[in-house]
Amino acid sequence: MKRLIGFGLAGVLGLFGLASGAAAQQKTLDTVKSRGNLICGVSPGAPGFAFPDDKGNWKGLDVDYCRAVAAAIFGDPSKVSFKPLTAKERFTALQSGEIDVLSRVTTWTMSRDTQMGLAFAGVTYYDGQGLMVPKKLGIKSAKELNGASVCVATGTTTELNLADYFRQNNMTYKPVVFEKADEVNAAYDSGRCDVYTTDQSGLYSQRLRLKNPDDHVVLPEIISKEPLGPAVRQGDFQWFSLAKWVYFALLNAEELGVTQKNVDEMLKSNNPEVRRLLGVEGEFGKAIGLDNDWVVKIVKGVGNYGEIYDRNVGPDTPLKIARGINNLWSKGGIQYAPPIR
Amino acid sequence: MAGTSNAMGRRDAGATDMAIAEGGRRRETRDSLMRSWLHRRESRQLVGQIVIVLLLAALFWIAASNAISNLQHQNIASGFGFWDNTAGFDISQTLIPFTASSTYGRAFWVGLLNTLLVSAIGIVLATIVGFVMGIARLSSNWLIARLATVYVEVARNIPLLLQLFVWYFALIPQLPMPRQSWQLPAGAVLNNRGLSLPTPLLQPDAGIVLAALAIGIATAIAVKVWAARRWKATGERFPVLWTSLALIVGLPLLVAAVLGFPVQFQYPELRGFNYAGGIVVLPELIALLAGLVFYTGAFIAEIVRSGIQGVSAGQKEAARALGLTSNQMLRLVVIPQAMRIIIPPLTSNYLNLTKNSSLGVAIAYPDLVSVFAGTVLNQTGQAIEVISITMLVYLTLSLITSAFMNWFNSRMKLVER
Numbered sequence: 001m002k003r004l005i006g007f008g009l010a011g012v013l014g015l016f017g018l019a020s021g022a023a024a025q026q027k028t029l030d031t032v033k034s035r036g037n038l039i040c041g042v043s044p045g046a047p048g049f050a051f052p053d054d055k056g057n058w059k060g061l062d063v064d065y066c067r068a069v070a071a072a073i074f075g076d077p078s079k080v081s082f083k084p085l086t087a088k089e090r091f092t093a094l095q096s097g098e099i100d101v102l103s104r105v106t107t108w109t110m111s112r113d114t115q116m117g118l119a120f121a122g123v124t125y126y127d128g129q130g131l132m133v134p135k136k137l138g139i140k141s142a143k144e145l146n147g148a149s150v151c152v153a154t155g156t157t158t159e160l161n162l163a164d165y166f167r168q169n170n171m172t173y174k175p176v177v178f179e180k181a182d183e184v185n186a187a188y189d190s191g192r193c194d195v196y197t198t199d200q201s202g203l204y205s206q207r208l209r210l211k212n213p214d215d216h217v218v219l220p221e222i223i224s225k226e227p228l229g230p231a232v233r234q235g236d237f238q239w240f241s242l243a244k245w246v247y248f249a250l251l252n253a254e255e256l257g258v259t260q261k262n263v264d265e266m267l268k269s270n271n272p273e274v275r276r277l278l279g280v281e282g283e284f285g286k287a288i289g290l291d292n293d294w295v296v297k298i299v300k301g302v303g304n305y306g307e308i309y310d311r312n313v314g315p316d317t318p319l320k321i322a323r324g325i326n327n328l329w330s331k332g333g334i335q336y337a338p339p340i341r
Numbered sequence: 342m343a344g345t346s347n348a349m350g351r352r353d354a355g356a357t358d359m360a361i362a363e364g365g366r367r368r369e370t371r372d373s374l375m376r377s378w379l380h381r382r383e384s385r386q387l388v389g390q391i392v393i394v395l396l397l398a399a400l401f402w403i404a405a406s407n408a409i410s411n412l413q414h415q416n417i418a419s420g421f422g423f424w425d426n427t428a429g430f431d432i433s434q435t436l437i438p439f440t441a442s443s444t445y446g447r448a449f450w451v452g453l454l455n456t457l458l459v460s461a462i463g464i465v466l467a468t469i470v471g472f473v474m475g476i477a478r479l480s481s482n483w484l485i486a487r488l489a490t491v492y493v494e495v496a497r498n499i500p501l502l503l504q505l506f507v508w509y510f511a512l513i514p515q516l517p518m519p520r521q522s523w524q525l526p527a528g529a530v531l532n533n534r535g536l537s538l539p540t541p542l543l544q545p546d547a548g549i550v551l552a553a554l555a556i557g558i559a560t561a562i563a564v565k566v567w568a569a570r571r572w573k574a575t576g577e578r579f580p581v582l583w584t585s586l587a588l589i590v591g592l593p594l595l596v597a598a599v600l601g602f603p604v605q606f607q608y609p610e611l612r613g614f615n616y617a618g619g620i621v622v623l624p625e626l627i628a629l630l631a632g633l634v635f636y637t638g639a640f641i642a643e644i645v646r647s648g649i650q651g652v653s654a655g656q657k658e659a660a661r662a663l664g665l666t667s668n669q670m671l672r673l674v675v676i677p678q679a680m681r682i683i684i685p686p687l688t689s690n691y692l693n694l695t696k697n698s699s700l701g702v703a704i705a706y707p708d709l710v711s712v713f714a715g716t717v718l719n720q721t722g723q724a725i726e727v728i729s730i731t732m733l734v735y736l737t738l739s740l741i742t743s744a745f746m747n748w749f750n751s752r753m754k755l756v757e758r
Contacts, residue, residue, distance in 0.1 A: 115721075
């Protein structure tokens, strides 16, 4: 009898689950596998993080994380479809099941972690909020910005930090709030605002899209902590683990010197840590629902964390952002991954 | 209708009589009563309606409980507890005091007031533009009529969002930076941060001027009533318009002049980045108003044109035959009849303008959708609550507008004697 009731309840729950389309009760990994591709939410246009090139291929640090997840699951980094989302749309898209992973320069905060049903898988880029002004204003410090008009995107932590910073320093400002980064950019470029604010990496990235990038300067002050990372829905622990460990695998690969080029040689390595990472020893891939050579697939597909960084935002790219705190812990940064064992 | 139900009632009564006479077969009688009740069209309709209402309620209940269980399952906060939490962001245009330490609830009111502001100004301006352009389209002057036609065809055939982008992103670069601002008459300043107007600061004596204004309005109303009575009784006209104008505008001005104009103006001054100390009209508001008025004005122009053309030519001929001047003909014969055709579609354009004002979100105008369904939604993550409140607000605004316009319509309606 009890079993019958339980069955009935499950049926009703299943019906509701189907009706909602949220797939919260379903396993995301199974859904992704049966669909044959990963759906990843990214920025609509942020050079270095997510930006379609002239052939329509998505490029960037956030994009490469998605490709790493796809490579781990399918052994093919191209099995991702990218869904460009505005800051405002992103959480609803993840909550409603429209995307599997949100990898969109999203700041990890307590309220997002605890009240919005999100689970952050790690910090792929440690950032802080910065301010950009036209050079001709002759401003050297953010403390000189009293009374300025500030262009900002809605639905961001940026909007809140901005209010905090001006309040702390007893300064006033006029926010000009847009929904899309493109509109913020156009308004700032047309002279509507004195200041453009977003995460500092974003400023370097958006500056490339201004009419005369060299006429603008990013002020030295960092006014907040912005740990940016990928997020998944709460309620599917297997998928959360997978998202987390793909990121850790990228870091561990860099730390152990496993690169896109040498990954096949590394399979013959005697180092037990490398052997565990690449699935020569142990059953680590199986434990998160993947094959044991999952890291081999990731590194072959997109390289390790350092390679991704250098390719998209590093000193040799137009963004020219030094590794800084995003270096490995062993090299003076704070990127640190738990060991695979 | 009444006749039918009476007849049915009589038939029922007949059935009851028979049941008593035959005795014993009560159950069948009740069945036949039931059957005859079901055979009535009204009762069948009633049953159908009840079933539909129940089905809708059940559907709504399933959807609601489904949403709640999903939110709980995904660990997403729900309820309206966020209303009193600190907002932590600023808004560029606030009609009521608002700072970053105000609540989300107050941000809602700020957004709502901004929506009401742009809608109210937009409705008034679009009506003026619409009437002028509608009448211009019927002008006997070839150039005026053609220009009005070109305006209407351009304005109503380009999507409003595109028009807003043009107004905003084309307008802003035309305006100077704050340091090179254009100085306008009366101390106003225009630059790409907006239009700064001098703030009027009322002195103690200003109360007397306001009192004079009130007296002027009251007297004007009295004069209008008196003039209407006199006209009916004696047929003599009285220049009500000019008298009212003198009373409402002239009297307060005269009093103010006698008192030495008890208003001081605080003029905007260049301080740091921008002019401070005046009333600022944001470029976002100007661009949004321009877009809404330009777009909606074209629709209203068409309504006005069709309304005027809808008055039969015989009415105008009759008015001329009675010896009315062309001005009187327009005012007393054509417009009152045209209004009956104009008002209902005008209402839906007012509703459209109010709803379209939400497109202001694309050009940074801090309306309800931008502030509440944008920033607040994102900072709290409570999409369902925020979106339902927003929808409820637009629904309420629309219902109030159409209730008012229905009342106005019933006043303007042809009174049949």
